[in-house]
Amino acid sequence: MKFGLTPWRPASVSSWEPFEEMRRMQERLNRLFGEEGTRSEMMDIDTLTPLVDIKEKDNNIIVTTDLPGVEKKDINIDIRDNKVWISANTHKESKEEKEGYLMRERTYSKFARAFSLPSAVKEGEANAKLEDGVLTITLPKSEIEEKHRIMIE
Known part of the structure; x- marks a missing residue:
């Protein structure tokens, strides 16, 4: 082969996995915004992540999120x-009986969210x-301690 080029071989081609790439990108964004370590074993593909305001x-930080159907x-x-880490599990069961059959349905949902607060609380x-499926958390802010300047001798 001329000029030291390596011939192309199909076996050396790696397949692109878009979901793995999205997971790595989410991890990089979490690190960038200081959210590392917020994923846990309960936050898997079936976990709903509610939006948070x-x-x-x-003198308070107020956090609200929708958790429909959660007690x-x-x-x-x-x-x-x-x-703040918020998590919830729901379980609903319905049963319907009609002529000749019984229909029973079960629904399970998980909600989980973790985030950093803008100031100390x-x-x-x-x-x-919890009111009408809306969770409101009120967090009183901590008073900021006065910084003390240290003189160098």
Whole structure:
């Protein structure tokens, strides 16, 4: 072969996997925006990721998200290190009996979302309410500590 070129061989061609590429891109974006480590074993392909609204009002950060069909007892909210993890599981069962047959349907859904907060909060003073499928979490902001300048001798 002239000029040191390597001949093309079909075996050396790798196949492009678009879903794997999207997963890697999501991981890079999470690292870029400080969301690393937010995926967990419960956040798989069947987990719904609800949209979240975050706003600052007075001395609070207010987080709202839609969790349709979810009951209070099925929601978990964890706040630590200025991050919020929301997860919920739902289970519905319906039964219909007509002449000659019985139809029973079961539906399971998982919701999970994790995100960083825009400022420090008082984790122990947070409260949440669920009204008509909308979860609202109110997080009081922490007072910013005054920085102390250290003089060098």
